[in-house]
Amino acid sequence: MSSYQLYRNTTLGNTLQETLDELIQFQQISPSTALRVLLQFDRAINAALANKVRARINFKANKLNTYRFCDNVWTFLMTDVEFKEVQDFAQVDKLKIVACDGRGPGPGGASGGTAND
């Protein structure tokens, strides 16, 4: 029943974690409650990305610097990447992709990782 905790290290996930830490500091919630919130977040974000998201984006990189596959997780490091959608596109110098198996524990997915302009 567990889902990937992959999405905790996203803007959304990090903000949530910081908020929870703040609440714990002010002793408004207990650490175990915070943990349950995070687990619920995992389930919610995995389900939403798997079912609610329809948008697609393509990207093309100039060079794949490194790749790694271990524990069923792919990690890619690329340089000079261009993201293309219908009207606009974004350019990025370095891109790291961490991808988990889509058929993993619960719905899996890929996390975009850091993009440095």
Next chain:
Amino acid sequence: MDHMLPSPGFSIPSIGTPLAHSGEEEMILPSAQQQQQQQSAQQPQQQQQQQQQQQQQGQQQQQYTAGLPPHSLMQPHTPGVMSPAVGGMSAGSGMFGPATGPSTPAAGPMTPMTPHSNDPGIVPQLQNIVSTVNLNCKLELKKIALHARNAEYNPKRFAAVIMRIREPRTTALIFSSGKMVCTGAKSEEDSRLAARKYARIVQKLGFPAKFMEFKIQNMVGSCDVKFPIRLEGLVLTHSQFSSYEPELFPGLIYRMVKPRIVLLIFVSGKVVLTGAKVRNQIYEAFDNIYPILKSFKKQ
């Protein structure tokens, strides 16, 4: 005529050629070999002389023409090593023509190995080299996969780390026993260098890797003879060495005995040679097969 093809190393007696006059051949052959190179220069001369002599003597026309003119006028099946040479010789000694008759030197018992049969000048290019080496220490594959770059490790599918480097462009399979397979190099030196680089990477990750018993296990080469080949004919005459199942695979699989090389021969004239442990085996195998392929050229 029944079992005339013991091994490709020997010259192949031509199928259905006219009688050979061995006595004359002995005289002609040695110098004829030297003249082989001059064949192209003498061809126009030969044709002129041939015409003259045809007018002079109408007898034995068929066999006659076989004796004098260049190789191309011979019956197509002849692997015909020496006939161009004979033509070359007879240009100088036109008188001998009628007396010699139809001599088909290729069928002679004293015909040596065929390496000088039109040295193709084609050199097979090495495409892939597979080698193995023993790093001589137990390895933790998960640690290697996590810390090395460009590595894949999926123990459920395959019990080795698959690592790649860009220079020389190769792929290595690294096993937990410490043994490693290196593939994809285009030369022996590259293969060794690549294996050393992989060993270095493993060493840098903290394992006491050595470089023991490096050995090249297989070499693959390919080349193009630049003419189409009659595979059906080849499988008929060389049935003990060939297997050709066009419905299974479009290439003829030729298992040469000496050297022990497997060749994939295609209609287009492309040849793939594999199974060699040293480079010379590839070259030798190609030198052996070339005259055979020439004799099965599609006209």
